[in-house]
Amino acid sequence: MPLIYILSPLVAFLLYILYHVLVAPRFNVLRTLPGPPVQKWFGNHLQHVLNPIVTPKVHEIFVQRYGRTVRIRGLGPWDERLLTLDPVSFTHIVKNTAIYEKPWQSRRLITSLIGCGMLSAEGQVHKRQRRVALPAFSAQNMRSLVDISFKKGIQLRDAWVDVLGSTTSARIDVCQFLSRTTFDVIGLAGFDYNFNSIRDETNELFIAYKDMFEVAISQGSMFRTLLSIYLPTINQLFPDNTVRTVQRCKEVIHRVAGRLIQEKKEKISEGEKSGDPYDGKDLLTLLLKSNASADLLPEQRISDDDILNNINTFMFAGSDTSSLSMTWTLFLLAQHPNIQDRLRTELLSIADKFPRDLSELTEDQVQSLHTALSGLPFLHNVTRESLRLIPPLHSTLRVATQDDEVPTMYPVHRRDGTVDGTKRSFTVPRGTFVHLSVEAFNLDKAVWGEDAWDFNPDRWDNLPEAAQQHPWHFSSILTFSAGPRACPGLRFALIEMKTLYYILLTNFVFKETEDKITKHNVVLTRPYLSGKFKDGTQCPLLVSRFTPT
Numbered sequence: 001m002p003l004i005y006i007l008s009p010l011v012a013f014l015l016y017i018l019y020h021v022l023v024a025p026r027f028n029v030l031r032t033l034p035g036p037p038v039q040k041w042f043g044n045h046l047q048h049v050l051n052p053i054v055t056p057k058v059h060e061i062f063v064q065r066y067g068r069t070v071r072i073r074g075l076g077p078w079d080e081r082l083l084t085l086d087p088v089s090f091t092h093i094v095k096n097t098a099i100y101e102k103p104w105q106s107r108r109l110i111t112s113l114i115g116c117g118m119l120s121a122e123g124q125v126h127k128r129q130r131r132v133a134l135p136a137f138s139a140q141n142m143r144s145l146v147d148i149s150f151k152k153g154i155q156l157r158d159a160w161v162d163v164l165g166s167t168t169s170a171r172i173d174v175c176q177f178l179s180r181t182t183f184d185v186i187g188l189a190g191f192d193y194n195f196n197s198i199r200d201e202t203n204e205l206f207i208a209y210k211d212m213f214e215v216a217i218s219q220g221s222m223f224r225t226l227l228s229i230y231l232p233t234i235n236q237l238f239p240d241n242t243v244r245t246v247q248r249c250k251e252v253i254h255r256v257a258g259r260l261i262q263e264k265k266e267k268i269s270e271g272e273k274s275g276d277p278y279d280g281k282d283l284l285t286l287l288l289k290s291n292a293s294a295d296l297l298p299e300q301r302i303s304d305d306d307i308l309n310n311i312n313t314f315m316f317a318g319s320d321t322s323s324l325s326m327t328w329t330l331f332l333l334a335q336h337p338n339i340q341d342r343l344r345t346e347l348l349s350i351a352d353k354f355p356r357d358l359s360e361l362t363e364d365q366v367q368s369l370h371t372a373l374s375g376l377p378f379l380h381n382v383t384r385e386s387l388r389l390i391p392p393l394h395s396t397l398r399v400a401t402q403d404d405e406v407p408t409m410y411p412v413h414r415r416d417g418t419v420d421g422t423k424r425s426f427t428v429p430r431g432t433f434v435h436l437s438v439e440a441f442n443l444d445k446a447v448w449g450e451d452a453w454d455f456n457p458d459r460w461d462n463l464p465e466a467a468q469q470h471p472w473h474f475s476s477i478l479t480f481s482a483g484p485r486a487c488p489g490l491r492f493a494l495i496e497m498k499t500l501y502y503i504l505l506t507n508f509v510f511k512e513t514e515d516k517i518t519k520h521n522v523v524l525t526r527p528y529l530s531g532k533f534k535d536g537t538q539c540p541l542l543v544s545r546f547t548p549t
């Protein structure tokens with residue numbers, strides 16, 4: 001074969017690469033925006049904008065130097081990205097889901113683990129799934145969650161009482177226990193299945209989900225992960241340990257959860273036939289009923305596979321997010337004993353309306369306890385403040401599927417440092433990755449004031465005007481995102497968190513240990529012992545019994 005036949009495709013490929021790395025970026029309109037310099041030709045700013053240890057300071061400096069519309073460097077010189085710190089731009093981007101999608105790379109990764117549920121679906125598929133799922137999260141349907149959260153809270157209390165034994169205090173990794181608790185809650189609330197993981201961690205389905213999510217957040221080979229995203233067949237041809245683990249987990253989930261779906265379907269259909277409708281309140285039953293509802297056209301219904309993918313999605317999106325929020329709250333309360341005391345006093349103010357032994361509460365009493373908790377102002381302030389200060393999802397990514405003119409609230413700076421005071425928009429070219437930082441908005445001093453980075457639940461009694469301007473999805477903070485893809489589990493999470501705060505704070509006192517805890521962004525913002533990242537997520541606190549005088 002003449003050499004030219006071999007060389008031509010190679011040269012074409014090289015030219016293509018050179019064009020995209022060297023030439024095309026020079027004509028990218030994003031280059032008209034200002035942004036930080038890169039230290040090396042292949043340097044990038046990803047650590048600067050994703051690492052919660054540095055991001056508050058980095059964002060502050062960016063705003064001072066470049067304004068709120070900033071160009072940053074992604075993986076390499078061909079990858080100019082947008083970081084928006086402008087609230088109007090943020091709203092525009094999350095609202096226009098037809099233009100701004102989640103990048104196919106992250107969708108492919110999520111789909112390869114938990115299937116194409118609401119987290120990774122786009123377009124009509126996403127709309128259909130969300131329409132079917134949303135009724136399951138209504139206030140009415142969340143009533144049974146109150147009871148589930150309460151019972152699991154009592155189990156957690158008992159587990160910690162056992163750990164304490166006859167000692168006055170013990171070092172407990174609250175993060176690990178809360179993670180098991182939220183898994184148990186979402187198992188029962190999600191598909192009426194008791195993992196019983198607070199008691200022990202041997203349940204087959206629990207292990208399958210845990211191992212699978214561990215893989216998703218593991219620090220395994222970054223190169224291999226990227227390779228399998230761009231070249232998925234590599235996993236079939238050369239499966240490594242991770243691939244084999246995911247495969248094993250998927251088989252268990254398909255077998256056990258698939259069987260649960262079939263059983264539920266049978267119960268619903270038997271109920272219909274007998275005229276005594278099945279009244280299961282778990283998300284799976286509600287999803288199946290919503291999917292079968294006469295209001296939906298056949299093409300609006302979702303398949304059994306989609307139902308399973310969404311149950312997986314609830315497990316994935318609804319367990320660690322809640323447990324980390326609660327972990328960070330306990331951590332902040334341990335750091336601020338006065339606030340912890342004030343919160344406990346407020347919680348105890350409703351305690352004498354209920355039997356002293358919480359295990360004796362009837363279902364009705366649990367519901368009225370929840371109603372009482374919903375009316376406690378300081379509990380609400382502490383919950384919101386912790387969610388504001390340490391949002392479990394630090395930031396999210398979108399990609400522009402077409403050129404777009406993005407509106408801004410603040411003037412856009414030019415690359416040369418000048419500012420056109422009248423222009424309130426800029427162009428984003430198709431294919432641009434957009435970094436949306438939840439944390440940056442939650443900690444913005446221009447919005448929350450000079451103490452924006454401090455834990456101050458009282459700020460909620462007197463919110464600055466600027467904070468009230470953006471109601472977002474929840475309480476002027478972006479922790480649950482905003483727009484058509486905002487978190488559907490908000491109400492779920494609040495019920496779970498407030499119930500657990502009540503049980504834990506009226507039974508225990510939390511203090512810091514000598515260990516320094518730091519944050520790392522590993523899919524979510526997780527606690528680690530300083531300098532011991534390899535030891536994994538943990539948040540040890542000194543826990544002792546609280547006995548009312």
Ligand code: HEM
Nearest residue numbers: 118317318321322325393396479480481485487489492493
């Ligand atoms: C404190 C707890 C929680 C926080 C902070 C939280 C936060 C978020 C955020 C920020 C998003 C948007 C993600 C993005 O755009 O990239 C999201 C989406 C989602 N969350 Fe939550 N979440 C929490 C609890 C839950 C719970 C308990 C459930 C379910 C039981 C849940 C289910 C979902 C689902 C299904 C989505 C995808 C929605 C869509 O794309 O349409 N979340 N959550």
